[in-house]
Amino acid sequence: MASWMSTKQCAYLSLILILVPSILLGQGGEMAILKVTLNQEEKGEFLIFITEDGDYPIKTEDLTKMGLSEARGKISTIEKEEFLSLRSIEGVKLEFDEKKLALSIHAEPPLFGKRVLSMRYPKKTEKIYYPKDTAGFLNYNLTYYAGNQFKYEQTQLANQLGFRKGDFLFLTDSSYSQRKGEGAKFVRLMSHLTYDRREDLLRGVLGDSFATSGDLGSTLNIGGISFSKNYLIDPYFIKYPEISFSGLLSLPSEVEVYRDGVLIRKERISPGEMILKDIPTYVGSGLIEVVLRDPFGREQRILQPYYFTDRLLKKGLQEFSYHLGFQRKNFGLKSNEYEDLTFLGYHRYGLMDSLTIGARGEATEKVLNLGLSSTLLLPMRMGVLDTSLAWSGTKGKERGFGGMVNYLYQGRHLSFHFLLKGFTKDYFNVSLLNMTERTKYEFSTGVGYHSQLLGSFSIGFSQTQKYQGLETRNVVASYSRRLIGPSTLSVTFKRDLEANQTEYLLSLNYHFKHLVTVSAGHQRTDGTYNERVQVIKNLPLGEGFGGRASIERYHGKMDEYYNYNLLLQYNARYGQYGGEFISSNYQERYSLTTAGGISLVKDTLSFSRPIQDSFAVVKVGELKGVRVYLSGQEIGKTDSRGKLLIPNLGSYYDSQISINDKDIPMDYTLSEVMKYVNPPLRSGSFIEFKAIKFQAFTGMLKLRKDGEVKPLEYVEFKIMVDGKELPLPTGKGGEFYFENVNPGKYRGELIYMDKKYVFDIIIPKTEEMIVELGEIICE
Known part of the structure; x- marks a missing residue:
């Protein structure tokens, strides 16, 4: 047995054999270092207790290191070490080669536990x-x-x-201008104090900020306070549900992940339950293909169609923004003109990976506007549906209502969108209070087609009708294609049906x-x-x-x-x-x-x-x-x-x-x-x-005693450098050596023959790489 073991292994085995209680060895067992293979994958050499009845107790710690984290069975304690009986584990098959001192273990995939691998590059x-x-x-x-x-x-x-x-940022900007024949003009623009709590992705702002309450609401410049959940604080955090894949591997396998035929990740994964999460995808529908290849070259291909959108939140995540302050008036023209205490806010919550719900609102002394929203991933990868409903109450006006339906389907080749917003005549939000034009409805729809060979084509129609104001109706068609090399061709056609006007645009770009x-x-x-x-x-x-x-x-x-x-x-x-x-x-x-x-x-x-x-x-x-x-x-x-x-x-x-x-x-x-x-x-x-x-310092440490100077050979002294002790040995002739110490005067100490000696070492300021310090005499 000693012929194949190293000296270190022999010493370790001998120590174990001495420490193992004699009562266990008396049962006919022995300790051995065996080469272990787990599901065709070599794991190395491990110390295993071999019993006469063909069992192989192994340290539970070693078994976990191999990957069998979920293995359960009979446990024995040997010198305070836990050994797990391999024969007692359900789902395990063993094969022992006595000549090669090798143990082959085959375990069912559930015994390995879960292996979760994020497919987005971390x-x-x-x-x-x-x-x-x-x-x-x-x-x-x-x-x-x-x-x-x-x-x-x-x-x-x-x-x-x-x-x-620290975590606080103050930011302010301004503009100063002077025109010919006019006086100078100074305008303060935005000023605010921002606090970010990065670990929680939270942000607070005191001062000017742009606030929104979401769909059917307003976007305003507010001077006041705000509090929000801001995922931009950590761009590596994935807030939306991405595509995942799970399966069982009985053998170590090579895993390849393809998105729409393009290889995006390649990994080697050990046996067990495999979970590939956060597979990077593009917005819209597509196809994920996972190729599993075992050590014998056998392949298994699994196809998983998907539809991905970044409008959803993962289940349990929330996103919010609340603003309270005064509306900024004449921004860019006046420095400090604020009026009307205003609240704007929204809150979204991932109820399921396929459904995100939300509530929004805004209020001033004159108007109250409340609403609900939802984002739904439709079944059978049919696209994404956004819906919003809002109610408003305004002083001196009837109650108003507004609604929105927005549908989007984006496929690998074909895409389609549909948007409809409708409002009653008395619907108001804060930004609409001082506007004379009142929108009755907005409608747009369009379809697009894309292929690498033919390029991209789209056509759309949009219409806006107002209670007061001009109606608009437009048809827009566009085509673009990549030509030879880094060049692109694009053509756009626009027809204004109300003004009876047609516009064409042709452009060619080369990079x-x-x-x-x-x-x-x-x-x-x-x-x-x-x-x-x-x-x-x-x-x-x-x-x-x-x-x-x-x-x-x-x-x-x-x-x-x-x-x-x-x-x-x-x-x-x-x-x-x-x-x-x-x-x-x-x-x-x-x-x-x-x-x-x-x-x-x-x-x-x-x-x-x-x-x-x-x-x-x-x-x-x-x-x-x-x-x-x-x-x-x-x-x-x-x-x-x-x-x-x-x-x-x-x-x-x-x-x-x-x-x-x-x-x-x-x-x-x-x-x-x-x-x-x-x-x-x-x-x-x-x-x-x-x-x-790099600067080296050499010298010779010597002792003057009874009028005689002799070298201090093979002793150790120390000097104090930046408050720390630097131990230095001497060699033949009392020679010493050290590196990279700044110029200055340093105190040295030596204890020799039970006597303490104190001396100074002076480091000169020089550009030389090797500095000779000469003789240092201890007295």
Whole structure:
């Protein structure tokens, strides 16, 4: 037996045999290390007790590690270790090969328990950093406008100020403008304090915010307080019911998952009950195919048709938003004009995976509006049906009612939609109180077809009738198809049945490399038509140029002229600069823009391009010229302080920030070159890559005694570095060695021959890689 076991295994087995009670061994059993195979899958070597009656007790802990988490049977205790009798487990078959010392176990799938695998690719497995740094920023955008012959017209300055501390964010923006011949005008726009509780996906807002009460309700700018369940706080959380698949595997198998014929995931799964949840799908109907392939090459294909919508909530989940405050009036024109205390809110609840119900309401002193809603996934994958019903009571008016039915079916090739909204004459919500036009009903329907070969085609009809106001009736048809390479063709036809007007639009787009798109189009509307050619170069994430150039020829019934547009933008390190020229109908307009951001996080003040979302300061030691990347795209290089600001970090998403280690000098060491950061909303983060300059220090420790100096060989002394003891051994001749200690004076201690010696070690400031400290004398 010893011939096939390692020394470690022999020692372990010998120890077990000594410790096992002699009464058990006296029953004719023995301990052995056996090679175990479970349902054709090798599990390794395990210590197993072999009895004369052909039973094989094994540690319950080892059995669980193999995957048999649901195995139940007779348990014996040996030296405080639980051993489970394999023969006593129902659903288990055993085969022992005495020559090979191998045990083959075949277990029924239920004994393995459930294996739940999320098919959506999860968040990065690497360590995620969730920063909560105190930070602030100021964005500015200054634009100079001029007219014909570059004569001055207007100057406009827009700015946004943000400050975050912990889970709280304060944000305010404003606009300042001055027109020729007019005075200056300052307008405060939105100001609010936001609190996010990320673990519960809850948000509270004090100040200005846009509020809605849902279908048949209002959307208003409210100054007050709000409380909501906001799933955008964690974009990786799946709130809607997705497609799942379950089955039993008796052997380890390779599982392939296909969506509409495209492989989306491939996994190797051990035997047992298998649950594949959250299979990623597109909105509409489709087909999931699961292919199971066992070790012998046998395949099983299972088809599962589905219909998916993101309008539903998973069973038991809820979504809500409540706002109480005063309506903002003349937004963009006046800074602080509020009136009418108003409440708006809605609450939705996932009653079942196929049914979400909701309630909504809004109220002021003049009107009360209440309603119910539902979203239903129809049986047999027939689509999704949204319904809403609302009641309103208004001072001096009769009670009003409103309703909505919205049906959508989206298949792999065919789609259909139907929408009908109807209102009584006295139906009001808050936003309708001051409107003179009263809608009687809105109706729209349409059908679409898509295939990779033929392209996409759709046709629709819409109609709106009002108690007061103009009626509208439109027919719209469109066609689009991808042509050779990254090019697309689209055609649109629109007929206004009330105005008796027809419009055609033909466009062709081609996408080149390096973010360049070229498009050409022709539009005709009852006697007038125009042609347009346009080239667009999108701005890069980092530094670089972008812009737009277009020329348009207009043919009217009475005249003909050309329109020109030229826009040039540049993303610089410390700002964004641009200029635009527009010529339309012989009228010229010019604009020059400079925009940027000023940010502060920790002790770092930075100037940059405008900060659109969150930002981060990356620090790489004190090294200049190190390239920094965001999700693989170069953002810039560190400055003389070793720092670079990233002004476009996405809130709530795992952002990959990395540096190029080829830019690091040879005498520096890095702990890591990549980090994943998940920042909160409009936050500033300090991301440090520690670059430590490698510096070695050598010397000789000696003892002066009785006028004689001799080396202290093969002893250990210690020095205090940053409040911690650093033990250092000496070698031949008393030589010692240590690394990476900052310049300064350090206290050393040595206990030798029962006597304590204290001395100083001085580290000089030098750029040398290896520093000789000379002799350190203990006295």
